[in-house]
Amino acid sequence: MTKSLFSVFLLLTSLAFAQTPQFGGTIIFGKSGEAVSLDPSHEADTESFYIAQNVYDTLVDHKSNSSGIEASLATSWDISDDGLKYTFKLRKNVYFSNTRYFKQKSEFTAADVVFSFKRQFEKSHKYHNIGGSFATWNAMGMSNIIDDVTALDRYTVQFKLKRIESPFLANLGMEFASILSNDYAKYLLKTNKQNQIGEKPVGTGPFIFNKWVKDDKLILTTNKTYWNGKPFVDKLIFKIITNSKFRSDELKNASIHIMDLPNPQDINSLENSTNIKLVKKEGLNVAYLAFNQEKKPFDNKLVRQAISHAINVKKIIEVVYEGYGRIATNPIPPGMWSYNNELKGYNYDISKAKELLKQAGLEDGFTSNLWAMPLARPYNPNARKMAKLMKADLEKIGIKVKIISYDWKSYLKKSSMGEHEMLLGGWTSGNGDPDDFLNILLSKHAALQKPSENKSFWKNDAFTQLIEKARQTTNINERTNFYKLAQVIFEQEAPWKPIAHQIVVVPMLKKVHGFKLDSFGKREFRNVWIEK
Numbered sequence: 001m002t003k004s005l006f007s008v009f010l011l012l013t014s015l016a017f018a019q020t021p022q023f024g025g026t027i028i029f030g031k032s033g034e035a036v037s038l039d040p041s042h043e044a045d046t047e048s049f050y051i052a053q054n055v056y057d058t059l060v061d062h063k064s065n066s067s068g069i070e071a072s073l074a075t076s077w078d079i080s081d082d083g084l085k086y087t088f089k090l091r092k093n094v095y096f097s098n099t100r101y102f103k104q105k106s107e108f109t110a111a112d113v114v115f116s117f118k119r120q121f122e123k124s125h126k127y128h129n130i131g132g133s134f135a136t137w138n139a140m141g142m143s144n145i146i147d148d149v150t151a152l153d154r155y156t157v158q159f160k161l162k163r164i165e166s167p168f169l170a171n172l173g174m175e176f177a178s179i180l181s182n183d184y185a186k187y188l189l190k191t192n193k194q195n196q197i198g199e200k201p202v203g204t205g206p207f208i209f210n211k212w213v214k215d216d217k218l219i220l221t222t223n224k225t226y227w228n229g230k231p232f233v234d235k236l237i238f239k240i241i242t243n244s245k246f247r248s249d250e251l252k253n254a255s256i257h258i259m260d261l262p263n264p265q266d267i268n269s270l271e272n273s274t275n276i277k278l279v280k281k282e283g284l285n286v287a288y289l290a291f292n293q294e295k296k297p298f299d300n301k302l303v304r305q306a307i308s309h310a311i312n313v314k315k316i317i318e319v320v321y322e323g324y325g326r327i328a329t330n331p332i333p334p335g336m337w338s339y340n341n342e343l344k345g346y347n348y349d350i351s352k353a354k355e356l357l358k359q360a361g362l363e364d365g366f367t368s369n370l371w372a373m374p375l376a377r378p379y380n381p382n383a384r385k386m387a388k389l390m391k392a393d394l395e396k397i398g399i400k401v402k403i404i405s406y407d408w409k410s411y412l413k414k415s416s417m418g419e420h421e422m423l424l425g426g427w428t429s430g431n432g433d434p435d436d437f438l439n440i441l442l443s444k445h446a447a448l449q450k451p452s453e454n455k456s457f458w459k460n461d462a463f464t465q466l467i468e469k470a471r472q473t474t475n476i477n478e479r480t481n482f483y484k485l486a487q488v489i490f491e492q493e494a495p496w497k498p499i500a501h502q503i504v505v506v507p508m509l510k511k512v513h514g515f516k517l518d519s520f521g522k523r524e525f526r527n528v529w530i531e532k
Helices: 003-018 046-055 110-121 135-139 182-190 194-198 244-252 264-271 301-310 313-321 350-359 383-395 408-416 435-442 444-448 461-471 476-493
Strands: 026-031 060-062 069-071 074-079 085-090 146-153 156-161 207-213 217-222 235-240 276-282 285-291 325-327 366-371 399-404 422-428 496-509
Touching (some): 110 146, 110 182, 182 194, 244 264, 264 276, 301 383, 301 496, 313 325, 383 399, 422 435, 435 476
Antiparallel strands (some): 060 069, 074 085, 146 156, 217 235
16 A cells, blocks of 8 residues: 555544544533523523423424424334324333432333323322423413323323324424423432422433532433433533633633533634534524503504514614524514414614604603613623614614513512513524424414413404414315414514524534534534544
């Protein structure tokens, strides 16, 4: 072999070796905020879900980058002819993790599925009042959908529905449907430690909970006997670094391996770093300005329309997103089926805004507050900066705004109880279905219960009826038409001012491999490995 051919051989060999997954090491993921709880049934925030996605499994999974469903803890399922019974065959020889605080060998069975769901709707259940309300369950009106969950045998479980629910399977892949251990729950009851279920989780997932140092870090270790293959890394650390600039600096210094939510202004610098690579993807997300219609004058449609015309979204995209966002006009992202392309939203028009305020009897304006979230989110890189731009815009039509913020946990809790007047919020799809936006965030029934994810507390019967019709038909063309009509009502009534759809960017060290950014914003690390 000639010298040149030998050199090529060595190069190809080294490249092949570099792409062969290697076991061992620790991944440190720099994230922006603290999880609220480690029980995913009680929360709807990204920071809590990041942990759940690595500790727990669900009956089904969403196929990466599609709206399809695939097997997970359930290996197969049958749907009755009337669409009201879903029967799942469960995976055998799957065990919940052993931890320092729960050492019992506990196999995953139908009893765990029954426990994980019944506690969310059966008021007499011993865990129904443990840990707070069931945020996603209530927002989706699941108690109006699920009639019962029954173990037919050790490895077969059946859901009986009250009505046809087209997104039902997709919903079972969401975090609120994570499967918890019935044996662990019984153990906690016996030792009077029920609240520990949200602080020291036990799941069947690829990683095992180890330690939670509040406002600092959360440590997971690999589940060596994970049913779907042992993860490559030995340890996974979620490191809280609230300042995005600091997260970027830590990544450049290789103190962390992956970072979440970089400032758009830092992306070019990160991309030009010799040891860093970026994963980019248009996310199924939306950032919005919500008007609380339980607070005057936001119960007046003319006021909501006036503010919608007064906000210079183009400037926000330029200043806040810096090329990593696109203007939003609808409550769902354009990459989602049933998106209504015919709607144009409210253009920036100060004269029109003033005219509408005059029609509302508020020609001289009014005073209000605007809540801005304290952390960067997958849909909003800098809410404080956005709020300041909106404040300046609204002053042009006589609306004096006070910007208010709280710590992340308080922000979520207070806003879900409707304490705000105007609020910056957002959402990332959890199941690839329009129902995840239009139902959870905007339906009447979602607004009737507090805490609520309907932060506008909009209760429009015509809109909700269309959403309900869409959920109760399996005909995709009919569903699409219902959702498009619902978006027309949304635009007319203006419960939000849609702002942007953000392009999601995840920077990481070049020696990190196997990380995939899916459409649902998940941060899963089972297949991630470090090149040594």
